[in-house]
Amino acid sequence: MNTWLPFRCLPAIVAACLLFLTGGASAAGLRIVTSFYPIYLATLNVARDIPGVEVINMTRPLTGCLHDYQMTPRDLVTLEKADIFVVNGAGMETFLDKAIQQVPRLKLIQASEGIPLLVTAGVVNPHVWVSVTAHMQQVENIAAGLEQLDPDHADLYRKNARAYLAKLDTLRATMRAGLQNVRTRDIITFHEAFPYFAREFGLTVVAVIEREPGSEPNARELAQAITLVKKTGIKAIFAEPQYSAKAADAIARETGTTVYRLDPVVTGPMAPDAYLTIMKANLQTLEKALDTGYQTKQTSNAE
Ligand SMILES: [Zn+2]
Structure with missing residues (x-):
């Protein structure tokens, strides 16, 4: 009779083993969830190659900025499984209070903490990460937060952050050098994504055509933009790859300007070096649009 016992118990043992393998492994690990793309990239760099530490982005890759984003039931499931939630802050995640209310045990890291914020069109502008310098401060904040919340891996977070900050520092130097002698420093953009970027590199945003991201300007606004x-006399206007270029194209047709794409790093590959790659492409676009070579051509024509 007793010989049957192990067989009868087998399913229970298997179940216990599975529980240990699956539930046990994730319970021992650390799950970091990020709110959206640029914060995912920063956190991925700080937490990369650390055994048992996983970085997951809450929103889908093509979500873009989180203005007026409504949390989905799927997002809530993601947050319920998270140990730490890393957000941009500065008002970008308007759903944050709701998220904290729904998952009160969630530990929060606000990447923009302590960074001086710009006010544009009467509201705090949340596009902090578009400035390389401010993004470096975000990386510092994320690293400090992770070191505090997961002290066992503090040395690894610090080491990773230092390596990534060195890359960002090189990027910033390249961009400063590239934009030092451009012909014009005036830019016209769509959506309020570039004030931090413009301030960092000494550019002037003379007009923003769509204040509300994704909202097409109406006929009157379009006419005003064309007049402006x-x-x-600006010859280059900058649309964003995440939004329709219909309005930009219409303005370009009416004014003889060229439409370029400037990327605020809100969508792209989920790869550690994506921020660097996208910013380098932005630099090339700006160098072409605000062309240094144009100046010599102009001068020689005038002489
Ligand atoms: Zn935005």
Whole structure:
């Protein structure tokens, strides 16, 4: 009779083993969830190659900025499984209070903490990460937060952060050098994503055509934009790859300007070096649009 016992118990043992393997492994590990793309990239760099530490982005890759984002049931499931939630802060995650209310045990890291914020069009501008310098401060904040919440891996977070900050520092130097002698420093953009970027590199955003991301300007706003572009004499306008370029194309047709794409790093590959790659592409776009070579051409024509 007793010989049957192990067989009868087998399913229970198997179940216990599975529980240990699956549940046990994730309970021993650390799950970090990020709110959206740029914060995911920063956190991925700080927490990369650390055994048992996993970085997951809550929103889908093509979500873009989180203005007026509504949390989905799927997001809530992701947050319920998270140990730490890393957000941009500065008002970007308007759903944050709700998220904390729904998952009160969630430990929070606000990447923009302590960074001086710009106010544009009467509201705090949350696009902090578009400035390389401010993004470096975000990386510091994320590293400090992770070191505090997961002290066992503090040395690894610090080491990773230092390596990534060195890359960002090189990027910033390249961009400063590239944008030092451009012909014009005036830019027209769509959506309020670039004030931090512009301030960092000494560019002036003379107009923003779509204040609300994704909202097409109406006929009156389009006419105003056309008048403005003509008045400024600006030859390049910058649309974003995440939004329709319909309005930009219409303005370009009416004013003889060229539409370029400037990427605020809100969508892209989920790869550690993506921020660097996208910013380097932005630099090339700006160098072309605000062309240094143009100046010599102009001068020689005038002489
Ligand atoms: Zn935005």
